[in-house]
Structure formats: structure tokens, C-alpha cells
Amino acid sequence: MRGAVSGGTLAFMRTYAGLPALMTLLTGDEKHxxxxxSTLDVLWVLYDQVLRISPxxxxxxxxxxxLLSKGHGPxxxxxxxxxxxxxxxxxxxxFGSAGSRLGYHPDRALVPGxxxxxxxxxxxxxxxxxxxxxxxxxxxxxxxxxxxxGDAELDEGSNDEAIVYAGAVGLxxxxxxxxxxxxxxxxxxxxxxEAHFAVGGWSATxxxxxxxxxxxxxxxxxxxxxxxxxxxxxxxxxxVEGKG
Amino acid sequence: xxTAFAETAVELLDEDPLAAVVLAEISADMFAAAAARHPGxxxxxxxxxxxxxxxxxxxxxAGLRPILHSYAPFLVERAFEQVKLDLAHQGLPAVxxxxxxxxxxxxxxxxxxxxxxxxxxxxxxxxxxxVPGHPAEVPGLLRAAVAALGSGGSxxxxxxxxxxxxxxxxxxxxxxxxxxVRPGSRAVVVAVGPLxxxxxxAVAGLDVAVAYAATVxxxxxxxxxxLAAASGTVVLAEPYLAGTSALAxxxxxxxxxxxxxxxGVPRRELRRYGTPADHARMHGLxxxxxxxxxxxxxxSVLGRRxxxxxxxxxxxxxAGDAACVPVRAGAVTCQGRDTLRPPRGRGVTFASHxxxxxxxxxxxxxxxx
Numbered sequence: 253m254r255g256a257v258s259g260g261t262l263a264f265m266r267t268y269a270g271l272p273a274l275m276t277l278l279t280g281d282e283k284h285x286x287x288x289x290s291t292l293d294v295l296w297v298l299y300d301q302v303l304r305i306s307p308x309x310x311x312x313x314x315x316x317x318x319l320l321s322k323g324h325g326p327x328x329x330x331x332x333x334x335x336x337x338x339x340x341x342x343x344x345x346x347f348g349s350a351g352s353r354l355g356y357h358p359d360r361a362l363v364p365g366x367x368x369x370x371x372x373x374x375x376x377x378x379x380x381x382x383x384x385x386x387x388x389x390x391x392x393x394x395x396x397x398x399x400x401x402g403d404a405e406l407d408e409g410s411n412d413e414a415i416v417y418a419g420a421v422g423l424x425x426x427x428x429x430x431x432x433x434x435x436x437x438x439x440x441x442x443x444x445x446e447a448h449f450a451v452g453g454w455s456a457t458x459x460x461x462x463x464x465x466x467x468x469x470x471x472x473x474x475x476x477x478x479x480x481x482x483x484x485x486x487x488x489x490x491x492v493e494g495k496g
Numbered sequence: 497x498x499t500a501f502a503e504t505a506v507e508l509l510d511e512d513p514l515a516a517v518v519l520a521e522i523s524a525d526m527f528a529a530a531a532a533r534h535p536g537x538x539x540x541x542x543x544x545x546x547x548x549x550x551x552x553x554x555x556x557x558a559g560l561r562p563i564l565h566s567y568a569p570f571l572v573e574r575a576f577e578q579v580k581l582d583l584a585h586q587g588l589p590a591v592x593x594x595x596x597x598x599x600x601x602x603x604x605x606x607x608x609x610x611x612x613x614x615x616x617x618x619x620x621x622x623x624x625x626x627v628p629g630h631p632a633e634v635p636g637l638l639r640a641a642v643a644a645l646g647s648g649g650s651x652x653x654x655x656x657x658x659x660x661x662x663x664x665x666x667x668x669x670x671x672x673x674x675x676x677v678r679p680g681s682r683a684v685v686v687a688v689g690p691l692x693x694x695x696x697x698a699v700a701g702l703d704v705a706v707a708y709a710a711t712v713x714x715x716x717x718x719x720x721x722x723l724a725a726a727s728g729t730v731v732l733a734e735p736y737l738a739g740t741s742a743l744a745x746x747x748x749x750x751x752x753x754x755x756x757x758x759x760g761v762p763r764r765e766l767r768r769y770g771t772p773a774d775h776a777r778m779h780g781l782x783x784x785x786x787x788x789x790x791x792x793x794x795x796s797v798l799g800r801r802x803x804x805x806x807x808x809x810x811x812x813x814x815a816g817d818a819a820c821v822p823v824r825a826g827a828v829t830c831q832g833r834d835t836l837r838p839p840r841g842r843g844v845t846f847a848s849h850x851x852x853x854x855x856x857x858x859x860x861x862x863x864x865x
Contacts, residue, residue, distance in 0.1 A: 313559070361587055367557070369585055372577065378547050379582055382518075382554015382562075389516065389536035390558060410578075413547035 266335045268296050268464075274331035277344035278354070290433045290461070290492045291400065292328040297467040298398065298429075299336050307337045310364055316395050317383060319368045321376020322402040322431070323357040330354050330363075338365035374408025377401060377428060381414045384426040384485075396474065398427045403445055404435040418485045419452020426485040427471065431461060435495045445489050453484025461490030497659040498595045500634040502526035505563055505593075508642055509534050514561045515642060520548040522566045523595070549575040552590045553582035561591075561645040561652075563638075567601075568594035568658070569610035576616060584620045589652040591641045592617075597627075597660035597690075598736055598761050599775035602768075611761035614736045617656045618713060624655040625713035627689035627735065632667035633710055634659065640670070656713075660735065662690035662772055672711045674719035680705035682794060683729035686720065686741075688712055691733045691781065698786035702794070704731070715744035721752070728753055731790055734760040735781070757793040759786060 264270045271292060298318060299305075305315045320329055327347075334341050339353070346352040353362040357371030370376055380399040387395055401411070418426060430445050440448050446456040459466040470488045502523060508515040509530050516537040517527055524531075524540045531538035537560070541547045545566060552562040564571065571594045572579065583590050594613060601608035617623050624644070626637045637657055646652025668675060674686065677696065683704040687695035692708050699706060707723055709716065712734075724730050730749070732741050738760030745756055761779050768778060776782045780789055 317557075369581070372581055375550060375578070375582055378550030378578070379554045379557065379586075381547070382551035383557045384554070385536065385539060385551065386516070386555040386558025386560045389555075389560060390514075392558075410546040410550070413541070413544035414550070417541050417544060417547055 262341070265341060266337075268300070271296065271328070271331045271335060274334055274341060274344060275327045277341065278327050278330065278347040289325075289328060290402075290431050290495070291322070291325070292332075293462050293464060293492075294400065294429055294431060294467060294490050295328050295332045297464050298471065299332050301464075301468045302471045303398070304395075305365070307365065310338075313390070313392055314395055317367050317380075317387075317397045319370075319376045319380050319383070319397065319399045320358065320366070321368075321370055321380075321399050322373065322405050323370025323376075326354075326356070326358050329358065333363070333365050336365075339363065373402075373405040374410035377411050378414040380426060380428075381418050381423065384418075384423040385421075387425060388423070393425070396425050396427060397423075398429060398471070400429045400431065402435065403430055403432040403440075404437070406430065406440075406445065406448060407436055407438075415449055415454070416451050419449070419454045422453045422483045423485045424474070424483040428485065428487050429471070430487060430489045431492060432458075432489050433492045433495045446487065449487045454487055455484060456487040456489065458489040458491060461492040497628060497631045497634050497661070497663065498523065499526070500631040501565070501593055501595075501638060501657070501659055504635040504638045505565075506530045508563075508639070509537060512561065512642070514559065514647065516555050516560045516562045518548050518552050518555070518562055518564045520545050520566050520570065522570070545570045545575040546578050549578035549590075550582045553578070553586055553588045556583070556588035556590055556645075557586070559647070561589075561642055561647070563591045563593060563642065565593045565595070567596040567608065568613045569596070569608060572613040572616055572656075573610050579617075580620055583654060584622060587651055589645045589654045591638070591645065591655050591657065592623075593638070593657045593659060595659045595661075597658055597662070599772050599779070600661040602770050602772050602775045605769060606765055606767075611736045613658065614656075614712065614734070615740045618740065620654075622653055623713060624653065624711065626655060626657045626711050628657070628659065628710050629664045629689040629692050629708070630667035631663060633670055636670035637710065658689070658736075660690050662735065662776075664690055664693040668692070668708050668710065670710065672714070672716065674707040674709055674716045674723065676723065677706045677708050681727060683727050683731055683790075684720070684723045685731040685733055685790065688732075688734045688741075691735045694776070694781065694783045694786055695733045697783035699790060702787075702790065704790070704794075712741060712744075715741060715748065717744065717748035720745065720748040724749065724754060725752065729755045729794075731757045731793065732759060733781075733786060734758075737761055737763070755793075757789060759789055 265274055303316045303318055309315055334344060343354055347354050348356055358366045359369045360366045368376060368379055376399045380397050384397045432445055449456055457470050459470045505517055519540045521543050527538050541551060548564055552564045555562040571592055596608060598611040599609055614625055617625055628634050628637055641655035644653045680703045685695055685704050685706045686709055687706055688709050695706055730745055734740055739758040742758050766778055
């Protein structure tokens with residue numbers, strides 16, 4: 253497959269405009285299409301403009317960590333990782349097949365750059381809380397931990413355990429990105445997802461999940477830099493169109 | 497054992513800058529001073545067991561060596577998917593240490609009892625399981641388990657250490673192998689952790705070998721095969737769910753005919769309070785109960801049915817067994833003498849108030865009879 257792609261085409265595929273072409277290379281019964289694309293812009297902005305990580309420093313303790321908690325619908329994730337050179341585009345066809353490293357839910361043991369295996373909802377944020385704690389305990393104060401969750405994923409009660417705790421102890425190196433396509437069965441009431449995080453030291457902002465400039469600006473702000481949360485964790489809600 | 501655990505864990509926190517302890521309120525007072533010295537490595541997440549296990553996984557992701565501790569039902573059962581996914585599936589090693597083994601909390605009732613814990617942990621790949629029989633066995637097991645975690649995020653291996661308030665009178669040397677405590681020819685009795693003393697009392701005068709195990713995963717298959725090769729007769733005495741190690745015995749004895757009696761805590765709920773000694777008696781895990789089961793088993797396999805090769809699980813319907821067993825439709829027998837009729841209508845019927853020899857018949861149980 254790789255040999256069939258010309259140099260010019262390859263260069264194109266490694267841009268934002270080329271991501272749909274990479275996603276079309278993912279063959280098989282990809283059944284989570286809508287949620288895959290809900291995260292596309294957030295993922296691109298993170299890997300293109302925010303995360304201090306690259307394929308040549310996968311084991312660098314000082315790298316930023318990105319945890320895709322909402323592991324279903326990973327086509328956009330795989331496309332962005334391929335575009336950024338974490339693995340070759342030739343891995344994309346055969347998605348979900350026995351010979352592929354790329355499954356319907358990502359496996360950190362199989363895919364370079366994937367920090368956690370995910371799929372079952374409500375695990376990424378609690379893991380991220382431990383990771384943020386652990387980095388600070390090792391004196392690694394520079395790396396940031398980003399966790400991407402879906403709004404419906406917040407239905408899982410394990411998130412509430414993590415939200416209250418992280419807000420109470422204050423983890424300035426933790427940022428949660430909640431991609432909100434209004435798919436939570438019962439929603440969050442008048443205050444939206446932000447009200448769900450209105451505990452302890454959390455700070456919250458909401459941006460258009462398709463607006464790269466707004467996403468980058470919100471995600472580049474560190475807790476200390478913002479001065480708004482006195483060292484607490486951050487929530488960035490990325491609004492995207494509804495699922496249905 | 498819990499004190500021995502906490503003291504050793506605090507030593508590890510002081511010695512090892514990568515050691516960390518995660519708690520969910522239980523035992524937090526035992527780590528208060530250590531938390532003041534190492535605030536980033538002693539974490540109490542509140543009454544949040546899912547978070548406790550996931551935070552342990554996250555700490556391992558950062559290269560730390562996490563020790564997670566709570567009461568057995570909350571550590572293993574309540575957060576089981578976190579154990580499965582956030583530790584094992586991620587390939588992130590941790591040491592899980594439970595207190596409150598099986599019926600330690602007899603007075604507290606079923607909510608505080610998890611005799612199924614070892615069977616559950618046995619389904620998680622890569623976990624060693626240690627069942628110390630004496631507080632003095634705990635420090636060595638914990639230190640070895642933390643050392644096995646590896647360093648700096650490298651792929652080490654996880655352990656589950658099961659602390660109990662029940663203990664043998666003296667400690668055994670820490671070993672991953674079966675240790676023969678007394679010789680014998682008709683059978684080998686594998687006594688796990690705190691069941692060693694009751695087993696030794698039970699088999700006094702019987703011609704059976706007793707081997708002690710404080711580490712049950714990995715199970716010492718080669719050791720058992722060597723010990724049981726001549727008799728082909730194995731008795732498991734496990735202080736948790738009966739039969740938990742039956743597959744390990746089958747693997748150990750693979751290709752050889754063998755007979756197995758698997759003693760342990762039965763699946764049925766007692767719905768009784770009382771003391772751990774009361775529960776041991778009702779489960780047939782006191783010396784008298786173990787002796788009844790072992791002599792009945794040896795009689796059945798070596799007596800008139802001695803030529804038959806069979807595997808026997810709990811409850812073993814032998815005369816004098818402490819368990820209730822159905823004898824015909826509508827009746828059970830307990831200890832071979834108390835015959836009960838199943839209660840009619842709703843509610844619990846106490847056949848014999850405060851008679852611990854006659855476990856309470858339940859409407860839902862009666863339906864099975």
C-alpha cells in the first residue's frame with residue numbers, strides 16, 4: 253500500500269485536509285462513524301499544535317500524555333497518528349482484521365504512541381488522575397496529561413469518583429477535553445457538563461469543537477498560566493454537532 | 497497481618513522513592529505519618545475503590561510502584577473491571593493487598609466477605625497470589641511482590657496478597673514452593689495459609705502428608721506432582737472458595753489418574769453472624785470438620801469404591817458432614833441428623849433458633865430441593 257502512494261500524495265495525507273483520505277483507508281465494518289468524526293478536529297489540533305510529543309520520543313518521561321478514554325470510533329485517532337508519523341499509513345487498511353494492529357478499540361501494546369488501551373468507558377480519566385499524580389511525585393512538573401472523554405461517557409460513575417477527587421486535591425497538570433455531541437441519555441441539566449465539574453478547583457471553558465484556533469487557545473492554556481484555578485485541573489468542553 | 501503489612505509498606509515508602517500506596521479510607525490511619533513524609537506517594541482517594549485501582553494503574557504508567565489496599569470485597573470485587581483493564585490489560589503492574597479474608601468479618605455479614613477473591617484474581621493473567629498464614633510471613637512476601645513490579649515503567653509482574661485475621665501459631669519460611677510439614681503415604685493435603693494449623697490438628701494420627709502453601713499462584717505444580725505421584729490422592733484445604741485450585745491440581749497431575757477432595761468455603765450463603773470460629777465450623781473448616789471430610793474421603797476412595805478414580809468437590813456428602821445436603825425432594829439433612837422441611841410461605845424460618853449446627857433453610861434454597 254505504501255509504495256502505491258506517491259510522495260506528493262503522502263505529503264498531502266499528512267495535513268488536516270488529508271485526514272479523510274487516511275480514514276478511507278481504514279477498511280472493514282467500522283461501526284462507530286459519527287463518534288469517530290466528532291473527535292477529528294480536537295485530535296488534529298492536539299497533535300498538530302498542543303502536545304509536546306513526537307514519534308521519536310515515545311518513551312521520553314518529559315513528554316505530554318494524551319489518553320483517549322473514549323476509545324470507540326478510533327478512526328480519527330488512527331488517522332491523526334498516521335499523519336503524524338507514529339505508524340505507517342500502510343497499517344490503515346485491514347482495520348480490525350486478525351493481522352492488523354489497529355482494532356475497533358486501541359491497544360497500547362500494539363500501537364506506537366497510544367498511551368492507554370481503551371474501549372470500556374470511564375477508565376481514562378481515573379487513569380489520568382493517577383498518571384498526573386505519578387508525574388508530580390517523580391518531580392516531572394512540565395508534562396501535561398490530557399484526557400479526551402465523550403459527554404455520554406460521563407454517564408459512567410467512575411468519572412464522578414475521579415472528578416471530585418481531582419478537584420479536591422488539585423492536579424494542575426491534568427486537562428480533560430469533553431467532546432460534547434449531546435449524546436448522554438439524560439444530559440447534565442441547565443449548567444451543562446461544566447456544572448458536573450463545578451467541584452473543588454476545576455476550571456472550565458467551552459469552545460467550538462470545530463474551531464481550530466479556539467481549541468488551540470483553550471488547550472494551550474495551562475492551569476498556572478490561566479491563573480484562574482489556583483493549580484486545579486482544567487475542563488475544556490468541545491461542542492460539536494449532535495449525533496443524530 | 498495488617499499491622500505487619502502497614503509497617504513494611506511504610507518502610508518501603510521510606511526506602512524506595514518510586515514506592516506508592518493508594519488507599520480508600522480503610523487503614524488510612526496506619527499510614528498517616530508516612531503520608532505526612534511522602535504526600536505525593538501516599539494517596540487516600542476516599543471511599544472510591546474504582547478510582548483507587550485506576551489511580552494505581554496511572555501511577556504505574558508514570559513509572560511508580562503502587563501498592564493498593566482495602567478490604568477484600570471492595571478491593572477485588574467492587575473494582576474488578578479496573579483490576580482487569582487498568583492494571584492487567586494495560587500491562588501496568590501493581591501490588592494489591594486485601595484485609596478481611598473470607599469470614600474474618602463473620603459478624604459483619606455477607607457484604608464484608610469475599611471468599612471468591614482468589615478465584616476472581618485467578619482469572620486475571622499474570623497475578624501472583626500470596627496467602628500468608630502468619631504475620632511474620634507478610635514482610636517478605638510484600639517486599640518480594642514490590643520488587644517484582646520492576647522499575648521505571650518496565651514490565652514487571654503484579655501480585656495479590658491476601659491478609660487474614662486468622663493465623664497459624666508459628667510462621668513458615670517464605671517460599672514459592674510447597675513445603676512438606678509432615679510426611680504420610682495415603683494422600684497429600686495441601687494446606688493453604690492460615691488453614692495449616694487446623695489441618696495439622698485434623699489429620700493427627702492419619703497417614704497423610706501435609707504440605708504448606710503461602711503462594712498459590714503460580715501454583716507449585718511440579719511440587720504437587722512429585723508429592724502426590726505415589727498416592728494419586730490430593731486434598732486441597734483452601735481458606736477461600738472451595739475448588740479454587742482444582743484446575744491447578746488437574747494441571748499438576750496431568751496424565752496421571754488422581755482423586756481430589758477440595759475443601760474450602762462453599763458457595764452457599766450462611767446467613768449467619770457469629771465469630772470466625774463459628775463460620776469455620778459451619779463451613780467444615782475447623783479441625784473436626786476437616787477430619788470428617790478427610791476420613792470420609794479416604795474411606796470412600798480406598799474402601800469399597802477404592803478402585804474408582806473420581807474427583808470430589810464440596811459439599812462432600814459423607815456421614816457427619818457439617819454441610820446440609822439434600823436427601824430427597826423436600827428435605828435436607830444437616831450433620832447427618834437434623835432433617836428439616838423447607839419453610840412454607842415468605843420469610844426466613846429458623847428451624848432451631850441459635851442452633852449453629854442447623855443452618856437456616858431459605859425459601860429460595862428450598863426451591864432447589
